[in-house]
Amino acid sequence: MKINCTCGNIIVDQTDYLKNKGYLISDTQWFDFWNDIDNAIEKSGESKKEKEEACMQLRNQNIFKTLWECTSCGKLYIDDKNGNLISYTSDKNDYNGILDTK
Ligand SMILES: [Zn+2]
16 A cells, blocks of 8 residues: 655555554543453353464454555555545644654
8 A cells, every 4th residue: 555645755565663653542442442351361161272262353443544654754644434534734844753653
């Protein structure tokens, strides 16, 4: 995937572990997500298959939105619920590295 930022930079998403890519979850889903993790750990059953199924259910929830930060101007691009990109401009108009945790 490539995003043509309005600053002229191209955001390339063709691999994992990108420093300028992240995932966003709403507050309305945050606590349910952690409760689902607790349940998967505590109540999924004893067998390896039951644990794998519980993990797959968590992964298939599709509750996270994807976002990218332009490494040139800092603009954020976030997928909306229809898969369209919505952009938000940084006041600094510079890369902030807000998703880079290292
Ligand atoms: Zn940009």
